[in-house]
Amino acid sequence: MTAKRSPANERVKRHYLQFLKDAKGRDEASLDAVAKAIERFDEYNRRRDFKKFHIEQARGFKAYLAEQRNARTGAPLSASTVCSTLAALKAFFKWLSGEPEYRSRLKSADADYFNPPDNLARIATAHRHKPCPTLPQIRAVLDAMPAETEPERRDRALVAFAILTGARDRAIVSFKLKHIDLEHDLLEQDARDVRTKRAKTFTTWFFPVGDEIRQIVVDWVGFLRSEKGFGPADPLFPKTRVAPGAEHEFAARGLDRVHWANADPVRAIFKQAFPRAGLPYANPHSFRSTLVQLAYDLKLDAEQFKAWSQNLGHESCLTTFSSYGTIPPHRQAEIIRELAAPPPRMSPGFVRQIRDLVQSELKAEAR
Numbered sequence: 001m002t003a004k005r006s007p008a009n010e011r012v013k014r015h016y017l018q019f020l021k022d023a024k025g026r027d028e029a030s031l032d033a034v035a036k037a038i039e040r041f042d043e044y045n046r047r048r049d050f051k052k053f054h055i056e057q058a059r060g061f062k063a064y065l066a067e068q069r070n071a072r073t074g075a076p077l078s079a080s081t082v083c084s085t086l087a088a089l090k091a092f093f094k095w096l097s098g099e100p101e102y103r104s105r106l107k108s109a110d111a112d113y114f115n116p117p118d119n120l121a122r123i124a125t126a127h128r129h130k131p132c133p134t135l136p137q138i139r140a141v142l143d144a145m146p147a148e149t150e151p152e153r154r155d156r157a158l159v160a161f162a163i164l165t166g167a168r169d170r171a172i173v174s175f176k177l178k179h180i181d182l183e184h185d186l187l188e189q190d191a192r193d194v195r196t197k198r199a200k201t202f203t204t205w206f207f208p209v210g211d212e213i214r215q216i217v218v219d220w221v222g223f224l225r226s227e228k229g230f231g232p233a234d235p236l237f238p239k240t241r242v243a244p245g246a247e248h249e250f251a252a253r254g255l256d257r258v259h260w261a262n263a264d265p266v267r268a269i270f271k272q273a274f275p276r277a278g279l280p281y282a283n284p285h286s287f288r289s290t291l292v293q294l295a296y297d298l299k300l301d302a303e304q305f306k307a308w309s310q311n312l313g314h315e316s317c318l319t320t321f322s323s324y325g326t327i328p329p330h331r332q333a334e335i336i337r338e339l340a341a342p343p344p345r346m347s348p349g350f351v352r353q354i355r356d357l358v359q360s361e362l363k364a365e366a367r
Contacts, residue, residue, distance in 0.1 A: 003047040012050060012099070013038055016092055037088035050096060051105045058113035062086065079124035083116045090114035130326070132289035133274075133282045135209060138163050142216065144277040150254045151240045155269045157220030158237050160213045162287045165204050166312050169263035169284040170195040177225065178232035182218055189313065202313050207291055208298075228255065235259045288312060292324040 017035060020026040026034075044061050065082050069075060093111035096102045116124070133141070138159070145156040162172065165187050174195045179188045185206040191199040206214060224230040230238075234257055241256040260266075266284055274281045295308045309320040327335070 003043075006042075006047045006049050008049055008051070009042055009047065012096065012102075013042075015099075016095060019095070033084065034088045034092070037085040038092055040085060041089055050093075051102060053093065053106055053110065055110055055113045058089075058110075061089075062114070062116070079120050083121055083124040086114045086116050130286065130289065131282075131328070132286040132293065133279065135163070135290060135294060137277075137279055138287070138290065139210070139213070141273050141277040141279065142213065145273055153220060153223065154237055154255065155273070157216055158266065158269060159273055160216035161220075161237075162284050163209050163290065164206050164213055164217055166207060166288050166291050167204070168197060168288075169266040170197075172237060172266055172284070173235075173260040173263050175236040176232065177221065177230055177234055177236055180217075180221060180236060182221060185214070196313065200313055202310070204311050204313070207294070207311065209291075209294070230257065239265070289324045289326075292320060293328075296325075296327070 013035070016038075017031050020031060020034060041061055044064050045057055048057075065077060065085065068077050070077060090111045093106065093114065094108055097106040097108045097110065115121075142156060142160055145159065146152045147156050158172065161167070162169075167175070167187065167189070171189060171194050174193065175187075176193060179190060179194065180186075181188070187204045187206070189196050189200075189202050189204060191201045196202075221236075224234070224236075237260070238255045239258055239260045241253045243253040263284075270284055271281050291308075291312065295305060298304075300308060305320075306317055309317045312320060312324075314320050
């Protein structure tokens with residue numbers, strides 16, 4: 001039998017989520033994750049009043065999480081899911097211990113009992129290599145994508161745009177035509193209109209991924225402006241217009257002049273595009289790793305890499321290195337083997353030429 005919800009618990013949960021939104025500036029996705037974590041504990045605890053919290057409840061909940069399984073896959077909950085759930089509850093109970101109605105019942109230290117085991121935390125936060133497509137593979141995907149109908153042209157341009165700019169999928173669905181400047185090869189990621197991460201505003205200049213990829217995006221923008229009559233405030237990647245046909249069946253009928261509501265259609269486009277080219281699925285976010293691998297291939301100096309990092313919207317190069325710059329294992333092996341090999345020996349003739357050059361310059365200076 002499901003326990004009846006506690007009005008006091010529901011009230012304080014709403015208060016906490018409002019605090020996170022208004023005082024901490026958390027976005028809706030973060031709030032949803034926190035709400036889910038608290039609800040999970042509340043349900044496990046049979047809706048007991050949070051004023052009656054005891055550290056044994058935290059201990060029991062950690063054991064309970066260890067036994068739970070993913071509803072979709074049937075696999076045990078991942079270390080990252082367990083740790084993020086516990087972190088959300090720890091923060092909630094620390095906040096709760098400072099609230100007037102709860103401070104006499106809860107201590108701030110009580111929240112520490114939601115800390116995950118060290119081994120689990122290390123597993124959850126470990127950096128692992130995530131494969132990303134190479135630039136030639138992305139070109140092959142673009143070559144394999146059809147471009148007959150308006151939605152097909154849009155989909156192909158979207159994939160090209162993702163590697164040309166490194167934009168995140170949530171941002172891609174919110175760009176308007178006014179944000180792209182083809183004359184200067186740049187994209188204004190303006191947080192007033194664009195769903196950038198942490199509402200950050202920055203400018204991205206097109207990455208050097210090839211003229212053919214850039215041209216796909218240029219042609220798409222020209223199509224929207226010239227043939228569709230789209231203006232600056234219209235979406236760069238509009239949603240598909242669905243309407244009834246002659247047989248009263250609903251089908252795609254070109255493009256609507258509105259944005260997609262979320263990034264799900266972007267991921268769907270990628271899921272169709274990569275298998276069509278005979279390649280494993282790569283999500284839109286992986287293109288940012290592709291761009292960092294390209295930076296390695298270009299052998300950028302410190303100033304150039306800093307510009308590349310800023311182009312991705314990173315304030316620190318360390319973010320670029322740690323989040324996207326993991327070197328693939330095969331390349332790691334190549335580098336280590338190259339370092340282990342003895343350096344090439346200079347020929348005696350070359351050494352003699354250098355010595356003679358240095359001596360002649362010294363004599364010239366002596367004069």
